[in-house]
Amino acid sequence: MKFNSFLLRRLSLSIFVIFGLSILIFVIARVVPGEPARMALGPQAPEAVVQKLRQEMHLDKPLLEQYFIWVKDAFSGNFGRSLITKRLVLEDIKEYLPATMELVIFAGILMVIFAILLGTLAAQFKDTWVDGLIRVSSYFGIAIPAFVAAIFFMLLFGYYWPILPVLGRLSSGITPPANITGLLTLDSLIQRNFVAFWDAFKHLILPSVALSLGAIFQEARITRSAMVDNMRKDFLSAERGYGIPERVIMFKYLLKPSLIPTVSIMGLDFAFLFGNAFLVETIFNWPGISRYGINAMLNKDLSAISAVVIIFGTIFVVVNIIVDIIVTFLDPRIRLSTSRGI
Amino acid sequence: MINSNLPNNSIAISSVRPKSMFWLNLGKNWYRFSRNTLSVVGLVIVSGIIISAIFAPWITPYPEHAGPFVDFGNRGQSPSLQHLCGTDIVGRDILSRIIFAFRGALIMAVVVLVLAVPFGVLLGLIAGYFHQDSWISIVIMRFTDVFLGLPPLILALVIAAVLKPTLMNAMIAVTISWWSWYTRLVYGMASSVSNEYFVTAAKLKGASKFHILFREILPNCLSPVFTKMALDVGWVILIGASLSFVGLGEQPPTPALGQMVSDGARYMPTFWWMTIFPALAIVLAIMGFNLMGDGLRDMLETGGME
Numbered sequence: 001m002k003f004n005s006f007l008l009r010r011l012s013l014s015i016f017v018i019f020g021l022s023i024l025i026f027v028i029a030r031v032v033p034g035e036p037a038r039m040a041l042g043p044q045a046p047e048a049v050v051q052k053l054r055q056e057m058h059l060d061k062p063l064l065e066q067y068f069i070w071v072k073d074a075f076s077g078n079f080g081r082s083l084i085t086k087r088l089v090l091e092d093i094k095e096y097l098p099a100t101m102e103l104v105i106f107a108g109i110l111m112v113i114f115a116i117l118l119g120t121l122a123a124q125f126k127d128t129w130v131d132g133l134i135r136v137s138s139y140f141g142i143a144i145p146a147f148v149a150a151i152f153f154m155l156l157f158g159y160y161w162p163i164l165p166v167l168g169r170l171s172s173g174i175t176p177p178a179n180i181t182g183l184l185t186l187d188s189l190i191q192r193n194f195v196a197f198w199d200a201f202k203h204l205i206l207p208s209v210a211l212s213l214g215a216i217f218q219e220a221r222i223t224r225s226a227m228v229d230n231m232r233k234d235f236l237s238a239e240r241g242y243g244i245p246e247r248v249i250m251f252k253y254l255l256k257p258s259l260i261p262t263v264s265i266m267g268l269d270f271a272f273l274f275g276n277a278f279l280v281e282t283i284f285n286w287p288g289i290s291r292y293g294i295n296a297m298l299n300k301d302l303s304a305i306s307a308v309v310i311i312f313g314t315i316f317v318v319v320n321i322i323v324d325i326i327v328t329f330l331d332p333r334i335r336l337s338t339s340r341g342i
Numbered sequence: 343m344i345n346s347n348l349p350n351n352s353i354a355i356s357s358v359r360p361k362s363m364f365w366l367n368l369g370k371n372w373y374r375f376s377r378n379t380l381s382v383v384g385l386v387i388v389s390g391i392i393i394s395a396i397f398a399p400w401i402t403p404y405p406e407h408a409g410p411f412v413d414f415g416n417r418g419q420s421p422s423l424q425h426l427c428g429t430d431i432v433g434r435d436i437l438s439r440i441i442f443a444f445r446g447a448l449i450m451a452v453v454v455l456v457l458a459v460p461f462g463v464l465l466g467l468i469a470g471y472f473h474q475d476s477w478i479s480i481v482i483m484r485f486t487d488v489f490l491g492l493p494p495l496i497l498a499l500v501i502a503a504v505l506k507p508t509l510m511n512a513m514i515a516v517t518i519s520w521w522s523w524y525t526r527l528v529y530g531m532a533s534s535v536s537n538e539y540f541v542t543a544a545k546l547k548g549a550s551k552f553h554i555l556f557r558e559i560l561p562n563c564l565s566p567v568f569t570k571m572a573l574d575v576g577w578v579i580l581i582g583a584s585l586s587f588v589g590l591g592e593q594p595p596t597p598a599l600g601q602m603v604s605d606g607a608r609y610m611p612t613f614w615w616m617t618i619f620p621a622l623a624i625v626l627a628i629m630g631f632n633l634m635g636d637g638l639r640d641m642l643e644t645g646g647m648e
Contacts (some may be wrong), residue, residue, distance in 0.1 A: 013487070020488030025500070032504050139380070143629035147587055147600075155618070159611035166608050200438050275495030281605075289561055294588055297503030313492050322636040324634055 021313040022061045022074065026067050028060070029306040038304050050154075074310060080303035084295060089307045092292060098182025099169060100281065100288030104273050105183075106204050107212040111269060114216045115262065118221025121256065125229060134220065141217030146276035150210040150283040165203050167285045174199045201208055207284045211276055215269040219262050226258040260331045266325040266339060269315075274312055365478065371404025374641040381508060381637020387630030395444040398634035403423035403626045407434035407477050408442035410595040428615035430606065436615065439597040440623045446592050447599060448576055450513050451578040455571055462524025463567060467555055469525070498581055509598075511592040520574075521605045527570060529565040534591050538562075569572040576631030583624050 030036055033260060037054040047134040054060055058069050059079070073079070079089035122134040138207035144152075158166040169184055170176055177196050185204065188196035228294075230236070231254065239249050274290075281291040376382050385533050399405045403425075413433035413476075420504045427436035469482035489497070494516075501515035535541065536559055546560050585591040587600030594601065607615030 015482060017487050017491040020484065021491050023486055024492075028500055028504055032501075083426065139629060139633070140625070143576070143625050145583065145624060145628070147584060148603065148624060149605060151610075151617055151621055153516075154607070155610055155614060271493035275493035276584075277501060278495065279587060283590065297499060297543055298589060300503065302504075305500060305503065309492065317491055317494060334462055 001303055003266050007325070009239060010321055012298075013096060014321055017317055018314055022071055022250075022310065023067070023271055025306050025309050025313075026070055026217055028087060029302045030066065030314050031063070032068070042113055061284055068304075074307070079307035082304045083294070083301040084304070086300050089321075092304065093289060095287040096287060096292045099184075099286060101292050101308065102183040103170075103204065103207055103211065103281070103286060103288060104181050104270075106185075107208040107215075107273050110268065111212040111219060112214045112266075112274070112303065114212075115219030115261070116255075118216070118220035119262070120227065122220065122224040123227035123231070123258075131224075134224075135192065138217035138221050142221075144213060147279035147283060149194050149213050150207070150280045153206045153210055154283060164206050166200075166206055169200060169203050169287060170196070171203075172201050207280050207286055210284075211280050214276075215272055219266070219269060222265065223262045226261045227254060229293060230254055256330060261329060263323060263326050267320040270319045271316055274316060347595050350439065360443035371641050375637045378637055382639070383639060384633025384635070387626060388634050391444055391627055391630060394441050398438075399439045400446055402435075402438035402441050404435040404438045405442075407438045408597050410572050418616075419610075421615050422621075427619040428613070430602075430616050431609060431613070436602070436619050440599070440620055441604060442599040443592075443599045443602060443620070443625070444556050444627070446509055446596065447579045448575075448581055449517070450509065450582045451515045453577045454516045454520055454578050457513075458521040459524055459567065459571060462521035463528045463560075463563075465521075466528030467560060467563070468523040470529045470550075471536050471555055471559060474533060475584050481524070482531060484604060485521045486525045486529075489519070490526060492519075494519040494523075495581055495584055498585060499500060499588070500563060500583050507590045507593060509592040509596075512568045512582060515585070515590075519578065519581075520578070524567065524570070531566065532559050535559050535562045561626050569635060569639040569642055573632060576628035576635070579627050579631070580624065 032266050037050050037059055037199050041050055048232060055289070060064050061069070077090050079093075081087065082089050082092055085092055117139075118134050119270050122131045123262060125131050133160040154166050157164045165171060174186065177193050178185050180190060184200035185197055188194070188200060236249060236253060239253055240246075244253075277288065278294055280286070281288045285291075293305065293308035293312075295301075296308060375385075394401055398408075402408070411432075411434055413429075415430050416425075416433035417431055419429040419433070425435050425437065427440065428437055428440070456605075465486065469479045469486075472479045474480075474483075497519035498515040502520055503514050505511035524537050537579065541554060541558050541588050544554050547559070582591060583598070583600035583603070585600065586598040587604045589601070589604070592598035592601065594605075602620035603617050603624070606613065606618075606620065609616055
């Protein structure tokens, strides 16, 4: 019951945020540029054609009505037609979104595994060379932007030491697995096509490492400091006094509460992953929605831009809800405090 | 650190506030800051970048290369004593261009923070002062939530994309995607500070809302804001570099770090220096501001209340 009311509050807030985002994006894409129809067609287009597009985009109606038409269309999946691909934006999204999801999910998995691993190692071997090494690498890891890491990897693995592929999702000689989820690694696993799986997996490594590098080290530092703080707590000595095995203490009583700060900022780190995917996909020629979005932005393709942004906004909001739910499972105090209505 | 009201000894004596203690305990604060060698390293990097950016026309070996300059005879020179970081595809000295690019990056960081921080802090302060169920607090925080609902880089990219690609518009785009984080930060602190007894005491004495907001609550929220500002300079430089990397920022021939990286990347691997040195410059700047910011946090937040 307590948890349900918490979830309900959280959901209603999220719906509000998405509604607000739709206004924000409408203002950015339809109001700021001045004349969207003229911008879409370019200065050479004849006035009659521009006039026709204006009617198609309902630009001749009052602003409020335009907004409601736009929202209604967006909800039914009708984002209009892309100027670059000449297709419906929805079709483009269906084609490109899975590639980005595969990349970001894989980067997210790397982030969680390595952040917790490195953070725990650094805390366990506090003030030894292991801790020092992890700390020094984290200064660099955090300061290297994803697109710089991507370029370094391109140079290193693309030319000097070509052990990993640097372009695209699949080598040209490999037949892609039939489309089920759109995630190549998952699809090929389901169909037991291990050749394709291995190839798709190898293509994933460099982009996802470039994407998650900063987040890994940032989360590792947070995990380390939370663990070091908790190591001094009295409840650990009490448990040792009871004779609870060290391994149980380690995972159940030390690691679990120490992960609360790590998980709490994970929502932010996913923002970081989604944002940086825009540049990393462009560099690695990854056929995802972010690269599509960048192309749309550079060509002022307003329907595509607003669709991409609405989708990223929605994904980000959903990720944050999931993160909040995980935190409530890790931290009983939050569950209790929401029940008191604070 | 910006402090506009230097002669504030009387305030410092009458009430214990971390902000005013800063100037009284300069030596102690420097000790706290310099305890960690890395903070000092950060300070040195940051000062180096700022000084070289300010004096760029005098200290760069080829100041005229930071513009529409072409010297095809010297194109694609590898790093040497004449050109420490090599030359680019039209023969311009890369080191000179990096130093000039720091100017744009720093101007962007200063403008973005000068615009975004006061706005964000003010909103957070007001929302935190009023009860969390009052309409003014709800309106401000829900408005902020919308801006927090998109990753900052994506928001900045979209805004920069619909505007014309100039440094000015990139600054506007980053400012719009930046202020909300300060509102969130200050809101949390202001709402807890406004429950403190000294605020109640001021209310009972009949102090004005203005006085309570700016003289009682605000000074107690400032240390984390300053820390975040120091850290954010690096992140604003990064987001600016990301924008100019995709072509939405300072336009050629004026150099910008991201633009140099993406231009150079076309000529990899033969002319690796064209992209690696600007990339390292970005890393150096972010690292410098991060290390300095960490030092500031240690200084302001651990020992400020003693």
